[in-house]
Amino acid sequence: MRLSSLFLISLSIFAAGTITAAPTAETEKVRNEKVAAYEVAVQPGATVTVEGKVPTLLVYSTEGTVEVAVEGEKLAKAAVRTGDVVFRPAKRQVLKNAGSSEVRFVRVDFLGAGEPGAAAWGPAGLSSSYKVILENQYARVYTIGIPAGTNEPQHTHHDRIVICFQGAQLMHLMPDGRKEPSTLKTGDIVWRNGGTHIGQNLGKTDLRALAVEPK
Numbered sequence: 001m002r003l004s005s006l007f008l009i010s011l012s013i014f015a016a017g018t019i020t021a022a023p024t025a026e027t028e029k030v031r032n033e034k035v036a037a038y039e040v041a042v043q044p045g046a047t048v049t050v051e052g053k054v055p056t057l058l059v060y061s062t063e064g065t066v067e068v069a070v071e072g073e074k075l076a077k078a079a080v081r082t083g084d085v086v087f088r089p090a091k092r093q094v095l096k097n098a099g100s101s102e103v104r105f106v107r108v109d110f111l112g113a114g115e116p117g118a119a120a121w122g123p124a125g126l127s128s129s130y131k132v133i134l135e136n137q138y139a140r141v142y143t144i145g146i147p148a149g150t151n152e153p154q155h156t157h158h159d160r161i162v163i164c165f166q167g168a169q170l171m172h173l174m175p176d177g178r179k180e181p182s183t184l185k186t187g188d189i190v191w192r193n194g195g196t197h198i199g200q201n202l203g204k205t206d207l208r209a210l211a212v213e214p215k
Helices: 003-015
Strands: 024-031 035-042 047-050 056-060 064-070 076-080 085-088 093-097 103-110 131-135 139-146 155-157 160-166 170-173 179-181 189-192 195-201 207-214
Touching: 024 047, 024 189, 035 047, 035 093, 035 207, 056 139, 056 207, 085 131, 103 160, 103 207, 139 195
Parallel strands: none
Antiparallel strands: 024 035, 035 103, 047 093, 056 085, 056 103, 064 076, 064 093, 131 139, 139 207, 155 195, 160 189, 160 207, 170 179, 170 195
């Protein structure tokens, strides 16, 4: 059979919908001495297991319905939304997509002991528009929002994972006068070093993101 015929057959199979996405997919996005972060996609009816050898944070990037079986706890069913955050200690958990559309989330594994017993960071250093939504010995987690065409006041971040829900054209204005492009695209999961700056949204879309600062 000629290659052209094989190509046409392949196209017909794809068009007929017989090639489908894998039930679950996991891609490592960030790894260093403190954290490992993975993007996870779970198709309807499929399950994914988190072994629970270390404490874990889940950050949902889509809406959906999930059933979660955590070691030693009753099965729980919940509706999740973009930006929802769930922290669990080192426990095995099995998550099932109980809805009709793909569920995506970012799983952050904490690889160190964090700062047990230390004082909370709270909103210290952050822009007044940020909202701290979770803090414990392992991390501080907060939302980031910069409306299109606006500047933030000067503020300071620790090293962090940034999870972008809606991208924007961004620029950082540094205290010494330098300008550093910092554009984020929708779906980005990136590591950014700590520092002090003014954030500028130069684009036409509002930035919506979430930061996880490991301790």
